[in-house]
Amino acid sequence: MTPLDAAGAAAFEAAIRAGELAIFPADTVYGIAADPDDPDAFARLNALKRRDPAQPSGVMFFAVEHAAPLLADLGPRTRAACAALLPGPVTLVLPNPGRRHALACGATPERIGVRVPALAGPLAPLAAVTVAVVQSSANLHGGPDPRRLSDVPAELRAAAAVALDGGELPGVASTVIDLCGYEDGGGYALLREGALPAAELERALAGEAR
Secondary structure, three states: OEEOOHHHHHHHHHHHHOOOOEEEEOOOOEEEEEOOOOHHHHHHHHHHHOOOOOOOOEEEOOOHHHHHHHHHOOOHHHHHHHHHHOOOOEEEEEEOOOOOOHHHHOOOOOEEEEEOOOOOHHHHHHHHOOOOEEEEEOOOOOOOOOOOHHHOOHHHHHHOOEEEEOOOOOOOOOEEEEOOOHHHHOOOEEEEOOOOOHHHHHHHHOOOOO
C-alpha cells in the first residue's frame, strides 16, 4: 500500500513504464492499470481479471493535454463534445482513425474508449502522471466495483507493483457514452449510466453548465 502523494504518483508512473501492473484510485472506483502498448503487461492484466482479450478496455490519461494526439484525430464537433465532458467520470467511445493503442481496442481498433478523470482533492497528485494507461476496475470479472483499496481482491493487490491508497471513493463506475456518430449528426448512445447521470450528460452536450 502506497500513499497517494507526489512520491506515490511517481512510483505509479515508474511501475507502468517498467511493464508492471499498478492499482490506483480514480474519480469513480479503484482501477488496475498497465501500459496500453505493452502486450505482455496487457496480457497479464487480462489474465488476472479473467477478461477476454477481445473485449475493449478504456485508455486513461491523467490530464486532457496528454490525450491531445488522439483527440486531434477527431472532427471539430466531436472534439467540442470531449471538451464539454473531460475531465470527468465518463468513458467516451471515440473514432480511432489512427488505430492508436490498438491492444486496448480489442476486436474494434477503429474505436477507442477514453477516460480523463477529474483529479481534485486527495486525487490531485495523479495529475502529474504523464503516461497513458489501459485500465479496468480493480475487481475480478463480474465482481463489485471497489470503492476502498481494501475492497480490491487480494490476488490483484498481490500482482500489482504499486497500490495507491486514495481513501474512500464514490464507488460508482464511469458513465459510458458512444460518440462515434457524433460528428455527422450530433447523435450519441448512452451505453452505461454511471457516475454522470443522463440528464447532466444531456445538458453538457447541449452546452449548458454541468
